[in-house]
Every structure is written in structure tokens, then in C-alpha cells.
Amino acid sequence: MPRVVLLGSSPGPDAASGQSTPSAALTLPALPGCPTVIGKLHGQLASLDPAPVTIARSGDAPAYRGFPGRLVETSDLAGDLRAVADAVEHATENLLILPANSLIHDELIYQITKSKRGALALITKEPREEDENGDTIVPDVPIDEAEPEIGDRTLEGLPVRVRASKSRVISVGSAYHAVTRPNSVLLGPLHLHHKHAVTLAEAARELADMAHLLGPEDDLLQLLVLGLVRRGVSVGTRGRRDLFFRRLNNREQADEAVAEMSTFNEDKARLNNAVKGADGFFTTYFVSTYSRFIARWAARRGLTPNQVTLISIALGVAAAACFATGARPGMVAGGILIYFAFVFDCVDGQVARYARKFGVLGAWLDATFDRFKEYVVFAGLAVGAAVSGVGDVWTLALAALGMQSIKHLLDFSFGAANRRKPPSPLPSVSLAVSADTDLRAALEQRKIARSGGIRGLLKMWSKAGRNRAVHWARKMIVFPIGERFAAIAIVSAFFDARVTFLTLIIWGGIATAYSLTGRLMRSLA
Template sequence: MPDSLTRDTTTTSVVLLATTPACRLSCADGTLLDRIGGQLAALPVRDVQVVTPGGGLGADLRGVAKITRTAAGAVVVLPADLVAHTEALALLVEHPAHDTGALVSHDSSAGPMRPPVRVEGGKIVAAGSSFHLVPEANATFRGVLQAGEADLSSLADLAEELAELADTGKLGPVTPVEAVDLLLVGLVRAGAAVRATSIGPLHADRVTGQHAADTALTRLADVDEAQVRLDTSVKDNDGFFATYFVSSWSRHLIRPAARLKLTPNTVTGVSIGLALLAAVWFSAGTQGGRLAGALLLYLSFTLDCLDGQLARYTRTFSPLGAWADGMSDRLKEYAVYVGLAFGFGGPDIWPLAVAAMILQAVRHALDFSYAGAVTDAARVGATWGRPARSLLESADARHAPAVLRLARRLERDTVTRWLKKMIVLPIGERTALIAVTAAGWNARVTFLSLLCWGGVAALYQLAGRIVRSAR
């Protein structure tokens, strides 16, 4: 049965499943239930509703469904037998998007309290339980699930459907400890876009006995949460140039920027200013002007990375900021193209500059139109459509195309993974290409390089979108 504890006026609610004996295990804060309640009190949540034992797995799931149907805003579901860093919980709860997501660890050592999942492109595409299998799993679910407002109705429906299946014994060996695991399985199979939030070096472990609880609590002290927050503000799946030539030192600017109370949008504005200055220097057409322009362009890209890192560190990013960041990237790049063309002089350079702009616009259209189509399909599937797969299928019976299976194998190899990232010519590689070719040669070489590499990247992207769409 649910009990309600009001916290504050934010829009996120928490359903705390205190349905296993382990939640009464002792710790320095009293019990594990007391401990996690204190952690949630320190986070921006509106209320915490505790589901207590009373009827088994089916009753627990129906309790979740009842609470979810009356919720306004995102709902976080987690078990009270979870021993986790507060920072790990904050990765979901404090994320400004308040979207659907789940905490995962990429150690992939699956077990009874850490079911396997498969993560692709930052999303959970397959999730498991003791009944549902996950071929090619590459991560484990760590017990914390958040449903965004758009998925609340689906979550409630799935909870009731799962409760009925559990009561009738159709889910085989599942037990009450798997309530949140089953909800994740249901959302993924219903087509919801579930963001995979990696805990990195943080810990989030469910426990079953006092010794396991004591061990898990001891492990928490081995991790510096403040340092992890800084580390996780830097993308771990960025491009090669951004990872090794920018983020390797821009990370040291994050805390000073936060102490100066700089906003991500302010940093974006300075980045735009530096790029426009780079375009002015490029337009001079001299060797010194091209060198100065290349340096300013590099610094502009550094700040372009820093604004996202600062946003993740302070958790102040917003849809407006994301849109402004994306638009500024286009503005800066095209301004540099114009500056280079002016600096080179002559009418024959402008067709190359315009061609480079058009190619880049087409590549962005490929990305954004595909992303929009996937989002729309997921929204329709989660809201009106039937689940993408039956909840009674124990294994992932679908077989990915051979091209995708090959891509997954290549992803496991470090060299091929970096080559895959570089071949699509992301903004970091484009910035490096422009800076190096402009400083070392001239604008004609820059535009020809952009057209050749960009053309290969466009064909690669198009082929990938077609294959994934066909799947």
C-alpha cells in the first residue's frame, strides 16, 4: 500500500518500492529505507510515495500503476533495497529533460539483481529479467527507472498488464524483487525511447542480506562523487578530435566557469564571437590571417565543447540552450566559409564554398529528419500502438540485419570504433580540417577537402539510415 511524503514543489514524483525484506536492513542512517528516503529528500522531487508489501508482485505493480495514473510530471520508480551514491540518483532526477530513462552500468556483469540490457546510441533497445533474455547485452540495469510525462500512461497500462501476467503465472520464475526490472522491459518493448544513463564509476547495487549491504555501503566511500560529477560532465562518446585535443584540457575550465557563475548560453555567445573573429581574419587572405583564424576557430570550438560540459556539470541546460547551441554551430561554420572565400578572392572559389554549405546542409537534414522520424514513431508506438513485442516472449527473437550485426562487432574494437566516429566528419573533425588546411594551404584546399570527406560521410550516413529504417 502506498504512503505519501511531500517534499517540495517540483514536478518529479518518486515511487519507492519497500516491498522486500532487504529494505529493513540496518545501516548508519537506520535502515536502507531510511537511508534512501534521506537521499531523495536532498533531491528536487515533489513527493515520495512508498509501496509496502501486500499481495505479491501483482499488487506491487498495481500500486505503481495507481500512483502513476494520478501523477503530474515525471515519475521515478526504484526499490528501497538499493545502495547507491546520491549523485547516481541525481543523474536521472536532476536531469532537466525529465524524460524516460534508466540507470545502467556498462560493466555488463549481469546477475539476479542487475538484469542485462543492450544499449545502442545512448538508448536501451532491449531489457531483461529472469524471464526475458537479452542477446548481445552490453550493460546492466541498476534499479532506477524514470518515466517522462509522455510515457506515464504507457507505464500505468504496462504495470497492470504485467500484474495480470504475474498473477496468472505466465511470467515463469519472476519474483517481487523484479518489479522495476519488468517495468523497464515493458517500456522498451512498447517502443518508448528510454535514455541509458550511465553511472560510470559510481555505485548503485541492490542487496539481499546484511553482509552484502555492509559491503555495498563500504564501496561508496571509495568514490569521490564531486570528481565523478566533473568527469561525467565531459562526454564519453564524443568524436576523436574533441576527446583528445579539446576535452582533455577544457575539463579544467568547468569548475572555474561555474564559480564565475557563467551560464552555458554565455559561453555559447563567446564561442560565436570568436568564430566571427576567425572569419574576419580568414577574409584578410594573408598567411598570418589564416593562422590567426585557425587559432580562433579552435578556441571557438573549445568553448563550444565547454558550454555543454558546463551545462551538464551545473545541470542547467535547456531545450532553448540546445537549440541555440545547434544553430550557433551552423552560423559559425558558414561564417567561416564566407570569410575563407573572401580571403581567397576570385569568382571561382564561390561555387566550392556554396557546394560545401549545401553538402553540410544536406548532411544535417539526413540526421535531423531521421531523428525526428524515430521520435515520432516511438511516440506513436508508445501512445496508441500495440507493444512492439509481446511481454510473453522470453528471448529476443528478432534478428538484426547482417550489416548491423557487423557494426556491433566493430563497435567493440577501439580502432574501428574511432574510425566509425571519424568517417562521419563530426564538427570536431570538420573544425580541425578547416583549421589545418586553411593555415597550411588555402581556402581551395579547405573546400575540396570538405567536399571529398563530406561526400563520403554523407553516403555512409545515408546507407546507415536506410539499413536501420529497414530493420
């Protein structure tokens, strides 16, 4: 579980003008129980950290007393930064840092804290300027020639001093640190792996020593990300998407935010998030379009993921028994049953993610019995071939089984080895340097160095995946479990076991060759 740090007096335009109300004093009468903002947030975070650290200015501190956890009182921005450093320096758990005046969906907290990125921040980008025809206005000066600036534009009450790409924060500014063409703001929640805690503490203390160069409008959380980025930490980004987040500084903002939040369907977002985003073509279009609703129905009736797994196993065994008859009706019935066995194989994971019921036993059962269902179906097909007079196809069955086992071995062994591979380091730049010119130049040199040889070929192949047809072709060629079960169901229903096994062997061989080539190239890159 992450360690939670709440920023109770995060600087900003409203705070600088003295108009900000401590979030604990803001009530939300439209919500059940009429909670305060900070009270609601404590309730949401209790399962993550029942005793969070709250950092607040002395004048605001009384509003935060009486809540669980530890309250640290500060007097200025330098004190805020040093308090953050003290709170995170010795963390042995991951960190969740967010403003105490946050109104946020539970599902968004869950998604952010479950991220596998070493650092992840919630951002929003400035809308692109458009002309009267609706076309995006392209700046006259290319970004490579643009000069760093200290932006004075604001978005959602925060200074636009962040440059973000599609997946990562490139540069962050302040009243002292200039950014080349800023386009975003950091909204609030920052999730950080504990391995970066010391780096964050060191950067926060260094920024505290130069607080006299910073402005009253500088946001504390953006300053923390500034320190991380300047020290070479890769900070990933995500948007709000179909979930809600706002910072609240006054009564008007609170009322508007609660009204806007009520228009969002959090349960729908949670259900959509229960479906894995990297599934294959068949799973995406022929299973997940409706399996999520089965998962919600099962979860609301108390079915556990393990119970759904048992249903999938039973359907798989029943499919094998039908295939073993060798008769055409049995082959058709087997094809239908193996399809629904796969449907419930998807449902068990979706139930786990929707109901948030995870366990080692469930993960082991799911992985183990996926293979069991597949191989027992192979046996059923081989028995059915002998019964129906098609002939002895056991050699083909063993070849298909061996081919699939080798592919699984390649996938799992590469995954284990790849997790041990250290990430490519990002350049770092001193916080004492104002402009981000050196940082961007170092990033460009890194990009050039990584664009040649095998790494360049892999990058080209990744770019090709942006084309929808290429994307799905790449998904299908690796012969994932959805495509394998679909191939078994369709081919066995229309043909015989021999044709089914030949299909599995040929497609499986192509998939193995493709996967092995890709694994070798990525290992050498």
C-alpha cells in the same frame, strides 16, 4: 519531472527472516546532519517529486510517517503489488521506482532519470568464474541447451534470478518463474516512461493474484521488472560504473556503505558525464581531454552556457576576420582562433550538463550559431583569397556551404522521421508460464528474422564497429563538426583558401554519400 514511488518494505532475505530494520530507522552518523536513510533519500528526491508515494508494510509504516508524500500501508506481497499498480496506473509523468532503503549518489539518480530509454534498471552482474590461471570458465552446456532454473544464489542480499545481456534484461525469475542461466540482480532504481505505466499496473495486479506462488525472498522490484519483460517491454540496463548504490537493511550494512561511498569521487563522475560519449575522434582526443575542466571552472564561477556560447561566437567571428586578411600570419591566427571557438562550443554544452542549466534558448543558440560560425569563416576565407590574389573562390565557398547544408538537412530530417518510427516489438509470454523457454525461443526467432537482408548488413556493420580502428573511422568519415573545424584550422594554416574549400567539398561529399546510403538502408530495413 518523474513521479517517485518508494518501496518501503521490499521483500528479501533479511526482510523474510525479520532482521531488516526499516530504512527510516537507520541513521547515517558519518554524514552531515546525521540523517536517516529515508530522510536523506527524500532530500535527494525533493526536486523530482516533493510528494512521493511510499509503500510499506503495516509493521514498518510508523517509521515512514512524518515525511512528505503519501504513505500506503500493506499487509503482504500481494498488497505491495496492488499498491504499486494503484500508484502508477494513471501516471502522466515518467516513473522512478526505488527501494526506500537506498543509499545512492545524486549523480546516479540524475543519470538514470535522464535516460532516453523507455525503461531502464540498475543492475549488477555476477563475477564470471575463473580457473587458477585467471581464464573464464566456460559452462559445459551451451546456453541454448541449458534448462531454466530457479536460482538459489544471492548477490548483495538479492536472489540471482535475472538474465541480462549487455544492454537489456532478457528474462527475470522468481520462486515460481524459472530463468535460463541467470547472471544478474536488479539493484533498485527503475526508470519507466509513462507510456508503460498501464502495462506495469496490469502486470503487478496479475502477479498479486499469483502471490501464493511467490517466495518470501522474492524482491518486489525484480517482480515488477519480471512483469514488464514478460509483457514485451524492453528494459535497458546500466551498471553503477563510477557511482555508488547500495540497499541497506541493518546497521552494519549502513556503516560499511557510508565508508565505501566516501571513497567515490562523485564530482569527477559528474564532470565526466558532462562530456558527450558519442563525440568524434578529434573532439574526444584533442578537446574533451581538457575542455571539461574549463567547463567546471566556468560553472563554479557562475558563467552560464549562453555566456560561453557568446565567447565561442566572438572567437569564430575573430577567426573569420583573421582569415579575411589573406596573409599567412592571419591564416595561422584564424586557424588557432577557430580551434578555440570549437573548444568553447564544446564547453557551453559541458557547462549546461555539469551545472544542469538547460534551456530552449540555449539549445537554439548553440545549434544556430554553430552554423553561423562555420559559414562566417567560409566568407572570411573567400574574402582573404581575393585580397591575397589567390583568386575568386566564392564558387567553392558556396559549394562547401551547400554541401554542408544538405548534410545537415539529411541528418535532421532523418532524426525527426526516425523518432516517429515505432520500435520493433519484443515477444511476450504469460506470467502463468513458469519456465522462460518460450520467451527465449521467441527472442531467438526474432533475432533470426532480423538477421537477413538489409537489416543483416547493418548488423554486421555495427559489429564491425567494435573494432577500435573501424569505430573511429566511422566517426570520422561522417565529417562531424570537430573534424570540419580541425580541417579548416590545419589546412588554412598551411595552405590557402582554395585548398581548404576543396578539402571541405571532397570530404563533405564523401560524408554526404556515406550518410545518405546509411539513412536509406535504415529506412528500408
